[in-house]
Amino acid sequence: MSAPEDIYERIENRLVSHGIYVTDFDRGDPLEITYETVHADGDADAVPDRDIGRLCNVLRDFREEGWEPVDLRATVIDLDGERLGSWEAEAAWFRQLGREEITETQFSQRVLETVETA
Numbered sequence: 001m002s003a004p005e006d007i008y009e010r011i012e013n014r015l016v017s018h019g020i021y022v023t024d025f026d027r028g029d030p031l032e033i034t035y036e037t038v039h040a041d042g043d044a045d046a047v048p049d050r051d052i053g054r055l056c057n058v059l060r061d062f063r064e065e066g067w068e069p070v071d072l073r074a075t076v077i078d079l080d081g082e083r084l085g086s087w088e089a090e091a092a093w094f095r096q097l098g099r100e101e102i103t104e105t106q107f108s109q110r111v112l113e114t115v116e117t118a
Contacts, residue, residue: 007067011058018054023077030071040078047076047085047115056089056111060097069094085117 004010012022015035024034033055039048055074059067069091076084089111096102102110 004066007062007065010065011062011067014058014061015055018051018058020051020055024075028070030073032073032075034075034077036077036079036081037084038079040076040084046117047087049112051076052087052111052115053108056094056107060094063094063098069098083118085115087111087116088114 021036026032
């Protein structure tokens, strides 16, 4: 099954509905997303975990609509455009999770281990 042409537009719209505002979206392999978070804690320059979970869950949901996993590289910025950090998720992890070869907790741990703060 090939992905619908508008799948990335729909992914981006779904992310916005979760408070994740995409500022740059390179739809290649790897998929590179820069997003602005409204969930950044003003006192801590950190990448909000809940945004990571939301973004990964949106992509997982779109697998049912034809999105094929590719490596994901995400850069997180705050509302002032300041870089908070970055994180990654490998295509293989999405596939393993889909085949239930790893648990959601294992998937999350792998992703969180990639987080680098600015």
